Amino acid sequence: MRTIRALRIAAVxxxxxxxxxxxxxxxxxxxxxxxxxxAGGLTFADSGQSDRVAPLAGxxxxxxxxKGGLYVSGGQAFFNAKAVTFRDxxxxxxxxxREIRLKNxxxxxxxxxxxxxxxxxxxxxxxxxxxxxxxxxxxxAGPFANQTQLSFAQQVIQQQKVQFAPLGILGGQWRFNxxxxxxxVTFSSAQKNxxxxxxxxxNTTLEFGLRYNAGTSIDxx
Numbered sequence: 001m002r003t004i005r006a007l008r009i010a011a012v013x014x015x016x017x018x019x020x021x022x023x024x025x026x027x028x029x030x031x032x033x034x035x036x037x038x039a040g041g042l043t044f045a046d047s048g049q050s051d052r053v054a055p056l057a058g059x060x061x062x063x064x065x066x067k068g069g070l071y072v073s074g075g076q077a078f079f080n081a082k083a084v085t086f087r088d089x090x091x092x093x094x095x096x097x098r099e100i101r102l103k104n105x106x107x108x109x110x111x112x113x114x115x116x117x118x119x120x121x122x123x124x125x126x127x128x129x130x131x132x133x134x135x136x137x138x139x140x141a142g143p144f145a146n147q148t149q150l151s152f153a154q155q156v157i158q159q160q161k162v163q164f165a166p167l168g169i170l171g172g173q174w175r176f177n178x179x180x181x182x183x184x185v186t187f188s189s190a191q192k193n194x195x196x197x198x199x200x201x202x203n204t205t206l207e208f209g210l211r212y213n214a215g216t217s218i219d220x221x
Contacts, residue, residue, distance in 0.1 A: 029173070043205070045198040058073055060211075076106050076107070083100045083138075114126050130166060131167040132163075183207065
């Protein structure tokens, strides 16, 4: 019975594919909203100020009108890195530095978009907004001589593991019958009080993905 049910579901999906493709072909870029999936790389500076590239994956939501729109994105970059802070807050000069181990970065991006030109299939775009970034996991390395040192390290992590920074986007989207393919570069500043900051003021991401036109962004009722 399970096999027959699975075959029926597969048959329904196959039968629906031409309808989905036809719907995509008939939907234009403007006055639409898109759901997308993406993958790429995040470039940032490690503790030695050398560039590193971390793989990332995410989803996004793009609302278009004739010349502008809105963009929302969520994603995560996967890496292991480290930062440093003072070992002892009472004697910062003599105590040396403590290592903080960092793992992964979560991002939530918001931007106002612009769509220059009027093209049939290829649509360049740019955007400006803000990015909310949070280190997924941050752990201070021991040993700790007393509770004050432990509390200080935890306080640094809590205060510096999240940042809210300006964001810029440049990209383009190409429409096919079944979906749209896109590529984009995003630029976000790294604040000095962010725990991932290692001397480079700018982080960049290069992303590629697919977007599906889920319908019109205008209420026609």
